[in-house]
Amino acid sequence: DWVMRDHVAEAVQKIREQVGDEEVILGLSGGVDSSVAAALIHRAIGDQLTCVFVDHGLLRLNEGDMVMEMFEGKLNAKVIRVDASELFLGQLAGVTDPEKKRKIIGGLFVDVFKAEAAKLKAAGNGVKGATFLAQGTIYPDVIESGGAKSKKAVTIKSHHNVGGLPEQLGLKLLEPLRDLFKDEVRELGVALGLPHDMVYRHPFPGPGLGVRILGEVKPEYAKLLQRADAIFIEELRSTIDPISGKSWYDLTSQAFTVFLPVKSVGVMGDGRTYDYVVALRAVCTSDFMTADWAELPYSLLKRVSGRIINEVRGINRVTYDVSSKPPATIEWE
Numbered sequence: 001d002w003v004m005r006d007h008v009a010e011a012v013q014k015i016r017e018q019v020g021d022e023e024v025i026l027g028l029s030g031g032v033d034s035s036v037a038a039a040l041i042h043r044a045i046g047d048q049l050t051c052v053f054v055d056h057g058l059l060r061l062n063e064g065d066m067v068m069e070m071f072e073g074k075l076n077a078k079v080i081r082v083d084a085s086e087l088f089l090g091q092l093a094g095v096t097d098p099e100k101k102r103k104i105i106g107g108l109f110v111d112v113f114k115a116e117a118a119k120l121k122a123a124g125n126g127v128k129g130a131t132f133l134a135q136g137t138i139y140p141d142v143i144e145s146g147g148a149k150s151k152k153a154v155t156i157k158s159h160h161n162v163g164g165l166p167e168q169l170g171l172k173l174l175e176p177l178r179d180l181f182k183d184e185v186r187e188l189g190v191a192l193g194l195p196h197d198m199v200y201r202h203p204f205p206g207p208g209l210g211v212r213i214l215g216e217v218k219p220e221y222a223k224l225l226q227r228a229d230a231i232f233i234e235e236l237r238s239t240i241d242p243i244s245g246k247s248w249y250d251l252t253s254q255a256f257t258v259f260l261p262v263k264s265v266g267v268m269g270d271g272r273t274y275d276y277v278v279a280l281r282a283v284c285t286s287d288f289m290t291a292d293w294a295e296l297p298y299s300l301l302k303r304v305s306g307r308i309i310n311e312v313r314g315i316n317r318v319t320y321d322v323s324s325k326p327p328a329t330i331e332w333e
């Protein structure tokens with residue numbers, strides 16, 4: 001609509017004024033906020049923007065390729081893909097504590113990003129290297145980090161935001177989404193030509209599958225989980241609720257699969273199996289502080305379970321999580 005088009009034009013103008021002829025780097029994660037920020041900044045300054053996409057090997061199935069296809073392929077943006085999965089999985093070997101896993105993943109993220117920024121600077125990409133760091137910070141993030149008073153005394157889960165990164169890198173901050181709420185960010189994304197499915201995605205945590213594999217993260221577990229989760233998401237997207245006309249993906253706020261490093265006995269053909277278990281998690285919530293488990297249709301659960309067990313060799317049991325938040329959290333770690 002024309003209001004959004006005006007908004008795009010205004011935002012583009014503002015970015016051009018702020019950046020001038022300098023260079024910008026941005027950490028692309030595949031999430032909604034960094035994607036919309038990247039598309040907007042690219043619209044404004046084209047090749048003065050370099051996106052750095054750190055692939056930690058704990059993304060959803062084919063996600064890395066999809067990010068590249070969209071930003072490099074369709075938008076023609078400069079994107080450096082760093083395949084750091086060996087580094088991340090190596091450092092995570094033997095670590096079982098959820099908070100330790102978060103710290104390791106968050107820390108490595110910053111290290112890899114910094115190294116990439118330094119490389120770009122050394123290569124003299126453009127004239128003098130990047131002088132701006134762009135981030136997809138949105139208005140609710142600003143409130144959350146500004147309101148020290150409202151900070152809970154107990155950290156239940158440490159979310160890894162890259163606070164302090166611009167100072168450490170000696171870069172100025174560019175945050176073109178700072179004044180926007182999530183739904184405005186989504187509308188902006190659509191106006192910029194990003195696909196509806198990308199812009200209306202469920203949130204995905206920074207540590208990715210690292211907190212959806214309980215306990216130690218192993219490459220073998222990640223591969224099984226990626227495939228099981230892709231089946232769940234595919235079925236949620238393709239199953240339409242006849243009453244609302246919406247897909248079950250759109251009717252839920254967040255849905256995903258959790259890998260349980262537990263083996264259980266099953267039977268397949270004339271043989272006995274002894275394989276891993278996954279849990280399906282789907283919640284409805286407006287603020288993610290409280291959440292109800294989603295009353296998915298049995299027929300949908302049945303199809304997902306049948307497909308995962310048949311198609312993903314190594315998983316022989318599927319469970320559905322019927323816990324609300326509180327007292328359970330949305331993620332299992």
Ligand code: XMP
Nearest residue numbers: 157158159160203205206207288329330331
């Ligand atoms: P919980 O599990 O605390 O999740 O009920 C609430 C929301 O936060 C997301 N989440 C995270 N996001 N880094 C993130 O960027 C994290 O470490 C993290 N832990 C949880 C979770 O996916 C849900 O949307």
